[in-house]
Amino acid sequence: MxxxxxxxxxxxxxxxxxxxxxxxxxxxxxxxxxxxxxxxxxxxxxGPEPGGHAPMTICAVNSASLRADVDADGHLDEIHDQDRDGTGSVVFRRGDHRTTVGVGEARGFWQKLRGALKEDMETRGTFGDFDGDGYADLALFYSQDDVGDSPRDGMVVHEVRYGPLARDLSSERTATIRMPISTFVYGARATDTDHDGRAELQVFQSVGDGGVSRYVGRQEGGGVSVSPGEADFYGVPEWPASELGWLDFGACRALGVL
Structure with a gap:
């Protein structure tokens, strides 16, 4: 056919x-x-969005540990920074389940991508209530380490994330930390030296030649401004010994939290 x-x-x-x-x-x-x-x-x-629980007490277990309801789910979480250098983590609690998220994991996709184009990048961060609303905020830095005694201006991230935070430490409300210089951040701490409920940001930053300066930042104009006029000078080995830190928030035991 x-x-x-x-x-x-x-x-x-x-x-x-x-x-x-x-x-x-x-x-x-x-x-x-x-x-x-x-x-x-x-x-x-x-990650999972934060809850809507009212703010709970933020208090210090010791100089390297905090209790705070970071994600506003009504359960106090644990914040640890054992070396007190801004490389800590949050242990989120839900019943018997624990989830640990390090400050180094807080960077977003595009922030990580930008940092991948540079070498010797390191993340630092600290938690405190910078705007005084009762929730723990995260001050986050992602900067480039020195080469020998020479500082480098490679700061990709300098921002504050206002609480409550999601379980990946992200926030819908983020603002700039206005920095006087953009050199390597050795460490960051939060304090409340005047006990007004609004934390100060202590930034330990490279000034070259083996030196570290401590600058102070405060909530101002929708973000945090770090002042170059308030500075102390340390040698690199000495700066972590500074007594400044979370103990200003009040001891958990004294506040009846533990």
Missing amino acids: PFSDDPKELAPGAVTSSQPRRRRLAAASGAGLVAIAFGTWLLLGI
Whole structure:
């Protein structure tokens, strides 16, 4: 029988051989979009949103540990900075379950990407109520370490994230920390030396030649301003010994939290 180019009529409801292939392609495309969306979700670090619980007491267990309801779920979390250099973490509590998130994990996707273009980048951060609303905030820095005695101006992140924070330490309310210089941040601490309920930000920053200056920042104009006029000078080995820190917030035991 000779081959014919004439189109053949199909019975009503009949399925062509190309239709299953189209369905398979559509299904594969849909699965691909889901995978891309999930991958983007992971890369961007989108985590559970904070709750709406009223602020709870922020208090010091000791000079290197705080108690605070970081994510406003009604349960006090633990904040640790064992070396008191701004490399600490939050232990979120939910019943018997514990989830630990380090300050180094707080950087967003684009912040990590920008830092990947530089070498010797390090993250520092500290927690305190900078705006006085009762929730713990995060002051976050991502800067480039010195080369020998020479400081480098490679500060990718200098921002404050106002609480309550999500469980990936992100926030919908973020503002700039206005810095006098952009050199390496050795460490950061929060204090409340005047006990007014609004934390001060203590920034220990490289000034080169083995020196570290301590600058003080305060909530101002929708962000935190760090003043170059309030500075103490330390040698690199000595600066962590500064007594400044979380004990200003009041001891948990004395406040009846423990």
